Amino acid sequence: MANGNSFFAFLAGALTGAVLLHLARTEKGEEVIEDIKEKGSEAFNNGRAAVLRGLDKLDDAISARQAAREKTEDDL
Numbered sequence: 887m888a889n890g891n892s893f894f895a896f897l898a899g900a901l902t903g904a905v906l907l908h909l910a911r912t913e914k915g916e917e918v919i920e921d922i923k924e925k926g927s928e929a930f931n932n933g934r935a936a937v938l939r940g941l942d943k944l945d946d947a948i949s950a951r952q953a954a955r956e957k958t959e960d961d962l
Contacts, residue, residue: 909915 910919
């Protein structure tokens with residue numbers, strides 16, 4: 887039974903690939919691909935900026951904690 891399911895999964899994947907290839911060769915398909923590229927690039931840049939902001943916050947928290955430790959040690 888697994889071989890039958892594998893065959894149909896392969897067939898569905900091949901059919902999907904063929905449809906996408908055909909779509910990509912049309913003018914509308916090219917517009918869709920460009921839109922996907924733009925949105926993907928935008929999402930990547932937004933994600934990268936969020937990670938960098940998070941790293942900045944982490945660095946600030948570490949610096950504040952280190953300063954508090956140094957103050958506590960100086961008080962002793």
